[in-house]
Amino acid sequence: MSLMLTKEDLAKYPFLKESATFVESLQLDLSDLATEEYSCVLMKALARIRNGIDRTAKPVDLSDPETEILAYPLSLAFVYGSKSNWLLNRFATVEAKRVEEELRREPEGKLVEIAELGFAWDIQQENLKLEWEELSFSMPVHAYLEAATGFNDTHWKLINRYVKGGRVFLNSGSLSRLISEGFKMKIIRRGAERELADFRLPEALRRHLDEIMKYAQRNAQYDEKLPQGLVSDARPPCIVAIMEDVKAGKSLSHMARFALTTFMVNVGEGVDEVLKLFGNVADFDEGKARYQIEHIAGMIGSKTKYKPPKCDVLRSFGLCVGMNESCRNAKHPLNYYRRELKRMSRFGGQVDARGRKKRV
Numbered sequence: 001m002s003l004m005l006t007k008e009d010l011a012k013y014p015f016l017k018e019s020a021t022f023v024e025s026l027q028l029d030l031s032d033l034a035t036e037e038y039s040c041v042l043m044k045a046l047a048r049i050r051n052g053i054d055r056t057a058k059p060v061d062l063s064d065p066e067t068e069i070l071a072y073p074l075s076l077a078f079v080y081g082s083k084s085n086w087l088l089n090r091f092a093t094v095e096a097k098r099v100e101e102e103l104r105r106e107p108e109g110k111l112v113e114i115a116e117l118g119f120a121w122d123i124q125q126e127n128l129k130l131e132w133e134e135l136s137f138s139m140p141v142h143a144y145l146e147a148a149t150g151f152n153d154t155h156w157k158l159i160n161r162y163v164k165g166g167r168v169f170l171n172s173g174s175l176s177r178l179i180s181e182g183f184k185m186k187i188i189r190r191g192a193e194r195e196l197a198d199f200r201l202p203e204a205l206r207r208h209l210d211e212i213m214k215y216a217q218r219n220a221q222y223d224e225k226l227p228q229g230l231v232s233d234a235r236p237p238c239i240v241a242i243m244e245d246v247k248a249g250k251s252l253s254h255m256a257r258f259a260l261t262t263f264m265v266n267v268g269e270g271v272d273e274v275l276k277l278f279g280n281v282a283d284f285d286e287g288k289a290r291y292q293i294e295h296i297a298g299m300i301g302s303k304t305k306y307k308p309p310k311c312d313v314l315r316s317f318g319l320c321v322g323m324n325e326s327c328r329n330a331k332h333p334l335n336y337y338r339r340e341l342k343r344m345s346r347f348g349g350q351v352d353a354r355g356r357k358k359r360v
């Protein structure tokens with residue numbers, strides 16, 4: 001093992017060769033991990049997948065690093081065994097997010113070591129102080145281009161980077177992001193390899209896979225495609241109430257703005273339509289509002305399209321304004337909306353291609 005890497009590091013960064021070596025040294029197979037003796041490992045692996053489904057990047061439990069080291073390949077086996085690209089992408093994205101957060105807390109020397117051991121990148125420590133930032137690392141241009149291919153944001157373009165002597169200079173945040181993206185791609189590419197096409201989980205683990213898939217399906221509903229554009233009659237009461245407050249020019253809490261904006265972008269309204277809604281609000285600042293809407297819609301920044309908060313959260317912020325009959329089983333405003341669309345089309349209020357209610 002490297003001089004600087006501890007077992008805790010292997011638990012945090014499962015893409016390191018040393019983590020795999022540690023697992024191999026135990027000579028266990030997947031069926032062993034389904035036995036009572038390894039129930040802690042199984043629990044941790046399942047929790048890790050649920051975190052992926054919930055988009056929650058929780059740090060690993062460093063009080064028991066060996067269990068965490070073993071839980072990672074088991075969670076990966078579940079993900080590959082599910083044959084679900086949705087689950088694979090969600091798991092890889094959240095694991096990458098978790099790793100990025102861990103890396104941002106590491107000293108510079110360790111970042112270099114992790115990048116080298118994990119991806120064989122030739123990273124050098126630098127000490128370049130520009131007017132607006134400090135660039136503490138550099139890597140060869142070709143390696144940088146390969147590592148940053150998945151990023152659309154313009155600040156990753158080579159033209160916007162400091163390049164000298166065939167090397168791209170980076171700050172620690174950028175290097176952490178590149179490493180975490182490399183990890184994400186590793187998980188996704190491995191899933192596409194031919195040898196995994198026939199991979200099946202051992203019988204003893206299938207029951208857990210079924211539970212995971214049920215859990216994923218309940219949550220995956222949020223990702224189902226909705227018709228483009230708001231269908232007013234299908235709006236849940238909480239969103240109707242916020243829209244009425246907006247219309248009346250009342251000032252809105254941060255959560256109310258967030259709930260309304262996320263709801264609108266998720267039902268397919270464009271930035272300009274959402275912007276128009278807020279025009280009446282007393283402290284309206286178009287530039288700021290546009291930036292926030294674009295961010296929430298995943299057009300800029302982290303490129304993540306945000307979902308509206310669940311009903312529980314809206315309730316705790318006092319934004320759930322008395323549930324109606326349809327609210328009873330809806331745990332999420334988008335569930336409510338989706339069900340209302342279905343109900344409307346069943347009872348004659350059909351929905352056209354833009355999602356607008358049609359007269360029949």
Ligand code: SF4
Nearest residue numbers: 236238311320327333
């Ligand atoms: S139950 Fe949910 S959907 Fe219904 S009003 Fe409350 S927050 Fe909105």
